[in-house]
Amino acid sequence: MLSEKSTATVRATLPAVGAAVGDIAELFYQKLFAAHPALLRDLFNRGNQSSGLQKQALAGSIAAFATHLVQHPDTRPDVMLNRIAHKHASLGVTREQYPVVHQHLFEAIAEVLGDAVTPEVAQAWDEVYWLMANALIAIEERLHAEQRVLAGEVWREWTVAARTEETADCATFHLTPADGRRAPGFKPGQYVSVQVELPDGARQIRQYSLSTSPGSPVRAITVKRVHGPAAGGPDGEVSHHLHTRVHPGDTLRVSAPYGDLTLKDSTAPVLLASAGIGCTPMLSMLEHLADTAHTAPVTVLHADRTPADHPLRSDHRALTHKLPAATARFWYEESAEPGDAAGRMDLTDVPVAPGTRAYLCGPLPFMRSVREQLLGKGVAAADIHYEVFGPDMWLASA
Known part of the structure; x- marks a missing residue:
C-alpha cells in the first residue's frame, strides 16, 4: 500500500x-x-x-x-x-x-x-x-x-530428439533432457524460454509455448519463422536460427516452464480460440482435455491465412474428435476448404454453453475481437483468459 x-x-x-x-x-x-x-x-x-x-x-x-x-x-x-x-x-x-x-x-x-x-x-x-x-x-x-530452481538458474540443456515440418514456416522441435533426468512438470498453456547463441555471439532468448500435454513423454515447441522486414534481422533472428541451424541431435538451452495462462481443471465447458501460431498453447490444453476425458462441451476455434498455413491442423482436428462433446470450426482468409469458413473469425453462429471458460491466443486485434464477441454472448469477463507472445501491450494499456 x-x-x-x-x-x-x-x-x-x-x-x-x-x-x-x-x-x-x-x-x-x-x-x-x-x-x-x-x-x-x-x-x-x-x-x-x-x-x-x-x-x-x-x-x-x-x-x-x-x-x-x-x-x-x-x-x-x-x-x-x-x-x-x-x-x-x-x-x-x-x-x-x-x-x-x-x-x-x-x-x-x-x-x-x-x-x-x-x-x-x-x-x-x-x-x-x-x-x-x-x-x-x-x-x-x-x-x-x-x-525447485534458484533465481538465475532456470536453464537446462535439452536434446532435439526429432523435428517435424508442420508448414512452410512452422517447425516442431521434440525435446528430451540432455542429462537424462526427469523433465519438469508443467501446466497446459505454459511456455519455456529458449536461449540460442547467434553468429555475432549474442545469446538471445525467446519464449515458446509447449504444444503437447503434460502427460506427453516428450516436450515439444512449435516455432514459426518470422518474416517481413524482420526476417533474418532483430525481430526474427531466433526463429530464423532455429529453423536454419537446429536439427535432431543438437542441444538447446531451455528454461523451466512458466506462464500464467493455464487451463483450470474443472468440469466447466471450455472454449479455445486461436489464430496463427497462437494455436500452440491451445493444442496443449486440448490434448490435456483429451487425456483426462473431459466430458463437458469443448469448442475449438482457429483462424489462419490459409489451411496450408495452419500449424498442427491435423492434430487440431484429431484431438477434437477424441472428446465426446467437442466441436471444431476453422476460418481461413484464403482457400477455405469445404466445411471451413471464409474470412475472419465470426462467432455469430457459434453456440457458447453457459459457464464457459474461454482461452485466447493470437494477435492482439484478433483477441480483442473475440473477447468482445464472447462478452456479447454472455461469457463473464473473469472467465476469458488470454496469452500474448512478446510484451503485453493489452495489460499495459488496460
Whole structure:
C-alpha cells in the first residue's frame, strides 16, 4: 500500500509523469544498455527493443501500476504483476537486477522531468517503484520455488530428439533432457524460454509455448519463422536460427516452464480460440482435455491465412474428435476448404454453453475481437483468459 503522503504526490504528478513516461522509458533503456551492454546482448529481446514494443510495455506498466495504487489503494494489480513475474522468471531475472533498473530509471526520470522532480516527488515515485519491484521479486521467488530452481538458474540443456515440418514456416522441435533426468512438470498453456547463441555471439532468448500435454513423454515447441522486414534481422533472428541451424541431435538451452495462462481443471465447458501460431498453447490444453476425458462441451476455434498455413491442423482436428462433446470450426482468409469458413473469425453462429471458460491466443486485434464477441454472448469477463507472445501491450494499456 502506498503511504498517504506519497499517494497525494503521485496523484498530483501522475499526469505529468504519464505524459512523459514514453520518453522516460526510452532514455532509461539507453542508459541501462550503455552501462550494461550484456543485458541487451544476452537478456533483452533485441527485436522488441528495435521496434519500440518493450519501451511501450514498460511505460504502460509503470503508469498502470501507479494509477492502480492511487485509484485502488487497498489492492494490487495482481493480473499484471503475475504476467510480468512469469516472464521474468522464465528469463532468469534475479532480485539483484532490480537496484540496477532503479538507478537508471530514476536517472531518466530526473533528466526528462528536470526541476519538477523535487525530493518529495522523487521519494513518492521511489516508493511506487519498490512496491512494484518487491511484489515482483516475491512472486518470482515463489515461482522458482515451485519449479525447485534458484533465481538465475532456470536453464537446462535439452536434446532435439526429432523435428517435424508442420508448414512452410512452422517447425516442431521434440525435446528430451540432455542429462537424462526427469523433465519438469508443467501446466497446459505454459511456455519455456529458449536461449540460442547467434553468429555475432549474442545469446538471445525467446519464449515458446509447449504444444503437447503434460502427460506427453516428450516436450515439444512449435516455432514459426518470422518474416517481413524482420526476417533474418532483430525481430526474427531466433526463429530464423532455429529453423536454419537446429536439427535432431543438437542441444538447446531451455528454461523451466512458466506462464500464467493455464487451463483450470474443472468440469466447466471450455472454449479455445486461436489464430496463427497462437494455436500452440491451445493444442496443449486440448490434448490435456483429451487425456483426462473431459466430458463437458469443448469448442475449438482457429483462424489462419490459409489451411496450408495452419500449424498442427491435423492434430487440431484429431484431438477434437477424441472428446465426446467437442466441436471444431476453422476460418481461413484464403482457400477455405469445404466445411471451413471464409474470412475472419465470426462467432455469430457459434453456440457458447453457459459457464464457459474461454482461452485466447493470437494477435492482439484478433483477441480483442473475440473477447468482445464472447462478452456479447454472455461469457463473464473473469472467465476469458488470454496469452500474448512478446510484451503485453493489452495489460499495459488496460
